[in-house]
Amino acid sequence: MFELRRLRLVHELALRGTLAAVAEALAYSPSTISQQLAQLEREAGVALLAPEGRRVRLTEHGRVLAAHAARALDLDEQARGELESLHPGLAPVRVAIMQTAALAIVPAALRLLSERAPDLRVELVEMPPELGLFELTARGVDLVIAEQYPGHTRAHTPGLERDPLGTDPIHLAVASVDPARSLDDLRDRPWVMEPAGTAARLWAVQQCRAAGFEPDVRYELADLSAHARLVAAGQAVAVLPDLLWEGSAVPVSLLELPGRPAREVFAAQRTASRARAGMREVRRALHDAFPMRRTDAVPPRP
Missing domain, CATH: 1.10.10.10 (Winged helix-like DNA-binding domain superfamily/Winged helix DNA-binding domain)
Structure with missing residues (x-):
């Protein structure tokens, strides 16, 4: 054997x-x-x-x-x-999360879980979605919070299934004193974007190209909070999701992108883990904690 x-x-x-x-x-x-x-x-x-x-x-x-x-x-x-299923909470649930989920979704989800399933152990590790989905296949984690951008659907991997959590509007971010009013006004500005190879970087570059220019990406950072600080200091412009501002003041000016795009935020798991009671509780809490469904959520930005 x-x-x-x-x-x-x-x-x-x-x-x-x-x-x-x-x-x-x-x-x-x-x-x-x-x-x-x-x-x-x-x-x-x-x-x-x-x-x-x-x-x-x-x-x-x-x-x-x-x-x-x-x-x-x-x-x-x-x-x-x-x-x-006969003994919920028997095994811990290890979740890979992207940064904006750590800021805007996970704290409320953990609060719900502490009330609904107090004996369930949840372990968190921050990973970019690309790595998190790979580790899900490799059984390094049990659940992943990931995103996909309009027109850029992530590959569907056999043995994995997705649960949509909600949509997250995406805006241009410029310094509060910046006179820019549209993407076209930013063709000669320095940009901060996520690292090459990420879905967020690919999508942001495509928006600039669709507007007729190649972005001058001077700063390549995975930390979106660092993006916001560079923008607020007037040293760069960026494309940022609204979840980044959840529960905090917005230190920059937000401009509409053509078509008012939003990314889809979803949870992914292995199909084989569907029967795990702990997994069901975590998915339910993540769904209920998504800001657009919470009574304490920040109202959508115009």
């Missing part, structure tokens, strides 16, 4: 690509990973790994076993979920 713990290693290697990455993700040493995979090869009776330069790659047999490993891990999660 294959041991599930070893099957997870070959599943992780198929996703992450290197033994070093698997070791880092699972907090093992690379030598331990190698030893466990060697044992798995002996159990399988076929070569699962082949050398490729200084690294290794999965053989055809290895890829077949990795696919079976993914299904075995799903079945294990489904079984644990059904057991948990």
Whole structure:
């Protein structure tokens, strides 16, 4: 019989690509990973790994076993979920959150959970949505709060499902004394944007290109609070979501973008975890905590 713990290693290697990455993700040493995979090869009776330069790659047999490993891990999660339904709070729920969710959604959600499911342990880790969705597939987290921008739908991954939480209007942000009134007025300004490769960066650049210019991105920062500070100081302009201002004064001037766009904020989970009672409680709390449904929410900005 294959041991599930070893099957997870070959599943992780198929996703992450290197033994070093698997070791880092699972907090093992690379030598331990190698030893466990060697044992798995002996159990399988076929070569699962082949050398490729200084690294290794999965053989055809290895890829077949990795696919079976993914299904075995799903079945294990489904079984644990059904057991948990008899005893809610049995397992903690680990959630990957983007920065604006940490500011505007999660505090209220945790307050609701403390009332509804006080024995449930929720663990949070901040990750950009791209990394969070990958770690969800790799079972590094149980739930992800992510976003997608108008016209830029994220890829749908087999085995994952989404629960829309709400929409979040997006505005141009300029210094309060800035005379600009539209995107066209900002073609010669320095911009601050999120790092290259993120959905937010791609979407913001496309808005500028649609307006007929290439943005001068001088500042590349993941922290949206830092974006706001640069804008307020008159050193940059930006495209920022309204959730960033939830519960605080807005230190900049907000201008409408063409079409008044809004991003969709959603929670994603593995389909195999659907039966977990703790997961259902967390999803319900996130849905109820979204600002547009809360009685203490800041009114929508014009």
